[in-house]
Amino acid sequence: MQAGPRPVRTRLRAPEDNRRHAERTDGTFDSESDSATMRWGTAGTIESDASKILTLPGRSRQYTRMKQKTRNYTLDRRERETLIGDARTAAANAYAPYSNFRVGAAVLGRRARYVGTNVENTSYGLTLCAERSALAAAVAAGDRDIRGIAVACIDALPKNGLWERVPCGACRQWILELAPRAEILIAGERQSFRITDLLPKPFRLKTRP
Numbered sequence: 001m002q003a004g005p006r007p008v009r010t011r012l013r014a015p016e017d018n019r020r021h022a023e024r025t026d027g028t029f030d031s032e033s034d035s036a037t038m039r040w041g042t043a044g045t046i047e048s049d050a051s052k053i054l055t056l057p058g059r060s061r062q063y064t065r066m067k068q069k070t071r072n073y074t075l076d077r078r079e080r081e082t083l084i085g086d087a088r089t090a091a092a093n094a095y096a097p098y099s100n101f102r103v104g105a106a107v108l109g110r111r112a113r114y115v116g117t118n119v120e121n122t123s124y125g126l127t128l129c130a131e132r133s134a135l136a137a138a139v140a141a142g143d144r145d146i147r148g149i150a151v152a153c154i155d156a157l158p159k160n161g162l163w164e165r166v167p168c169g170a171c172r173q174w175i176l177e178l179a180p181r182a183e184i185l186i187a188g189e190r191q192s193f194r195i196t197d198l199l200p201k202p203f204r205l206k207t208r209p
Contacts, residue, residue: 073182075183075185075192079148080192083148083149084106084187086104087105087152087185087187090104090106090152091117091152091153092104092154094117095120096118098122101118102118102153102155103130103151103152104116104151104154105117105150106150107137107148107149107179108146109144109146110143114137114143116133116136129167129168129171131167131174131175134149135174144178146179146182147181148182148185149175149179150184150185150187152187154187167184169199172195173199173202175198176202182194182195184197
């Protein structure tokens with residue numbers, strides 16, 4: 001009896017000209033390769049480290065395709081300046097007749113920027129903070145991949161330092177929920193923050209079945 005052909009293992013790499021790099025409007029890149037690194041196994045099967053497998057029409061073999069998405073959650077200088085400028089502009093439109101403390105916020109999502117401002121109420125508990133207003137606008141637009149948040153308290157006194165300009169506890173919990181990886185900018189402050197800096201031991205609730 002004649003032995004069948006020995007299985008051959010070959011490593012194929014996608015040529016450079018098959019790689020496409022598309023720049024999004026928010027400055028991030030979506031890098032996609034038409035071909036993946038593949039290893040041929042026995043019986044015409046393909047072994048690959050790629051997690052996504054798809055069958056091409058008209059072919060009996062399965063081909064793998066790797067799609068790499070690079071999402072940068074650190075803003076560049078232009079993005080920081082634009083976002084802080086948006087927050088300051090929004091703060092000028094705040095409705096704060098009781099505290100006279102105007103706050104604006106700007107959020108950078110996957111597709112666009114969103115702004116919000118504090119809206120006070122004679123029943124103080126009903127007051128809406130700027131950060132939550134901006135985040136709600138992003139969620140309403142279906143843009144939930146938040147890269148950055150800027151907050152501007154244009155009536156804060158410089159002598160009172162940073163603590164008069166950072167988000168309140170409720171807003172920090174919102175940021176943790178909706179923008180956990182976002183870079184947080186405070187107008188007038190050179191340092192940026194992450195939510196883990198502002199809320200190191202947050203309240204978390206596991207989803208129940």
